[in-house]
Amino acid sequence: MIILFINIMSEREIANGVISTLVAQGLMNYRAKVKNIAHEYATFYNSNNSKIIINRVCDIVMPEHLEFIMNNNYSKEKFITELKKTVLTLILCDEHKIIFPINLLINLSEPIYCKNKIYIKTYFNTFFGNLSFTSIQSDTIEFLLNNYDNLSCYIQKFGLVCKLTYADRPEQIMLANNDFERVFQELSYIEFNMKNIVTDNNTYKFHVDFESLSKGFFIESNCINNLSEIILTIQNDQERFFLNKFLIQTKCVKINENMIYFPFNCDKSFDDTTTDSYEGGINFSRLDSSRLILTFSKQIDYIKIYNLGSKMFERIKKKIYVHESNHFHSGERNYNNQPTRKMFTCNCLKKNNNNLHLKK
Secondary structure: OOOOOOOOOOHHHHHOOHHHHHOOOOHHHHHOOOOOEEEEEEEEEOOOOOEEEEEOOOOEEEEEEEEEEEOOOOOHHHHHHHHOOOEEEEEEOOOEEEEEEHHHHHHHOOOEEEOOEEEEEOOHHHHOOOEEHHHHOOOEEEEEEOOHHHHOOOEEEEEEEEEEEEEOHHHHHHHHHOOEEEEEOOEEEEEEEOOOOOOHHHEEEEEOOOOOEEOEEEEEEOOHHHEEEEEEEEOOOEEEEEEOHHHHHHHOEEEEOOEEEEEOOOOOOOOOOOHHHHOOOEEHHHOOOEEEEEEEOOOOOEEEEEEEOOEEEEEEOOEEEEEOOOOOOOEEEOHHHOOOOOOOOOOEEEEEOOEEEEEO
């Protein structure tokens, strides 16, 4: 028998894991192969600083929305402008950092306004996936908001609205004992202020020295509808892609009036999280020179390029790893002072004490 119930318990009872003992069990669970789990929603807030610490109150947590509780008489326009400069960072096991640029999240989904609160969809399930306290064997998960000092004058506090999953004992044992590996969609980005940049025919060349296997770029500009040509070159200016205006309109995905998604395989979607979705991708880790050449019908004010890359997240002998190639530094760059070649560092895998480590 499967029971749907509405939780009316206190936070203290939830924190003590009482809800997990109320999950319905019955013969139909096993015959229909239905997992014996229960779901709940909770919001975790910061404590007068830039961090949110999620304690182990469940088995699996999925952050779904950022929540901002606003001050009275705040300026919505100024706050959103400041928010677009902000990056949400997941910190795993005190060392692994996975970024979520909020400007990209806002482009993918409009903010939701509820009285004095603003909600931003995290797309956490698309870009990373769920987090199992039991699997990573950690009692806390941390999130950091890097632009908190500038945001604090607009907000009372911020939080993460999360979906919590409670498993029964057999499922908990399986999560605790089984190693795993999965590929998640790593986000990185570069941005340029183009207001004083004048080029021939409004053609702009960007050195895209991203890392990892990539499935495509999100491209944002104030004149994205005036984008008439995309060229991507690799290794000594070999042409990998050439898209004219027709192909841009038919093979790229229009996100909104300021952004498109340029896929390296137009048959694969950016929200497809399977490994098959990387078919036709480009492994920028293996390239020392790649350029994205964009031609517009008029001059642009700015450009932002978000790389939809990949990383391996896995557990080996109960130790967590996020395997990466050379570390990429996202952020703003000077158009007139771009690197022409990628600087490689020695980066190899080695075995040490039967655990897999990344040597840099």
